[in-house]
Amino acid sequence: MRIAGMVSRGVVLLLVMGVAPALAQSDRDELPSLRVLSFNILQGGGDAAGVGFANRDFGGSRHDELAAVIRLSQADLVGVQEDDSSARLLAALGDGWKRRGSIYSRHELTPLHDSKWMTICRVRLPSKATIVIANCHWRPSGYGPFLVQDHLRKHGLPDDLAKFEQQILASSDKTRGDRGYRQTLEAIRPLLAAKETVVLTGDFNEPSHLDWTARAAKDGMDRWVKNATGVPLRFPLRWTGSRLLADAGLQDAYRTAFPDEVRHPGHTWTPPYAENTPGRRPYGDQVLDRIDMIYFAGPRLRVRSAAVIGESRDAADIVYDGRWPSDHRAVLAVFDIVP
Template sequence: MLRILLVIFQTLLVAFFSISCQSTNNRKSGESGTLRVMTFNLWHGGDAVKLPRDTTVKYQLAAIRRANADVVGFQEQTTNQSDGASRAKLLADSLGWYCHIVDASRAVISRFDIQPVDTTKVSQAVVLQLSNGADIVFGVMHLMYTPYEPYDIADGKLPDAAAAEASARKARLHQVQDMLDEIAAYSDYPTILVGDFNEPSCLDWTEKAIEDRGDTLLPFAVHWPATALLIDRGFKDAYRVVYPDVKQRPGYTWTSVEGLWRNPEVHDRIDLVYVSKDRFTVQEAAVVGEPSPMTDLAIQPWPSDHRAVVVELAMR
């Protein structure tokens, strides 16, 4: 009898510690001052992957769960290839999360309550109300995809950095400024801006980075204006905080589908997360995508032509 009681006691003890550890590991971010943020281009809602809809949704959810994300900013969250329904809303409902739809392309889903920053029009940014009582501004961008200057440089259409920067300023800079104008009244809030920039980070195209890259199709450095503006306004590139060496960790997110858009492809990191410089410590950063040397967190099959990015932030 004593032996049986001892076995029962040991079993209960193991179960107790297992539950305790599970509870700690599954504790919601925000309660401990951390937040996991993801940017994810769904590629026409996922329909462009040409898999059955339920299959695509399954792997989109798998990507969010694999990233252990608390909030996701989507681009291309609807499709013109089926019913045009919001894939973001479907994913939020599947997770039991909140959803804010910006437009046909952009949406935010979050395990935390969402309030739009601008109630007079469709708001590009929201306030996340974390479980620890903190409020954070979170905005999602999808900048103009054409002209895509890295391709034009590789094709000889843009002869120098001045021409590339002028083209990018004309195509996208007003969109970044529009976001900054919208959130200006919330300048005291910790702020996160994510999105598909359709333009590389200026940190990845410095003289040294281009020299290290050694691609004869890319003969000059470019100070890309969309990301340069955010840095000038007090934001930091979260991925580059963790991985400052561009050569060692290029972090390419464009593209996961080799040869689909250009051959030879010009790869770049265009899916980005920017955070208030003095309000967050960036603890982790990872690329989510298909099994490849560029991917940290792999999903197979991968349901997009962009790789996604997730970062873990601690609030100061």
């Protein structure tokens, strides 16, 4: 809970994108903005000693640190994954914040849908215009990159990359259930069909096809932290979930701001931890990946910038000075609101 003075050194990489050619730079600078954060806070911010985040290491609670990360981001809207029913995070954020389900906001919220794994709200902006924000958390089982690791350990380099892709995608499929593609798409599609302005935050527990490209397979980093197989973990894989969201009309805010997936991998999973951390595989056996995303759709939003928020300058665009309070980094998108 020790927070005072711990968020003074935030480094923000701001990239103003030319995604709206009709708007001059001076016009974009004058547009109102909306700052959206997606953040998996790990077990509701409670005592997660079983995976290396004991309350005693955070002065008794992680909620103050989690709130400090959110304040550092200067977010207006936050989609929180692994939230719980308590008001502890809301209390730590302080005055001016509202909550509906797993969505926290500085603006008025009207709930449209709230279930254990997905919350959808209408947000009334200061201009009185409204947008819709949805927050989801896809299931972690069948995590594709771990399946790729298993194949490399047992069989080495795949002989048939097309067949290998089919096998990995089939084994990691998240179509069914209340934590998968179908539930999210069934909730989002009517909003898109109605021409609503929509933002979708989430821990998708699956990489993006925009990251695992042929170019990244050729020029990108080995995603395996300490790979002993001799075969780099970098393959072109068209991950199903991100393709389905793109096909529905949603754009990836981070990849819009940083289209070069080799120079800007944007990893949100997972910050380093001690090798003897309970409940976790050795860090050297981890896969570095971007599984926390912010998607958007609608003509009223233009990406101004995006950033990963985390524990070090090597891993993040915005650095939090305190002990990092989650096993995920957070991702921020800043939008211009176009009339």
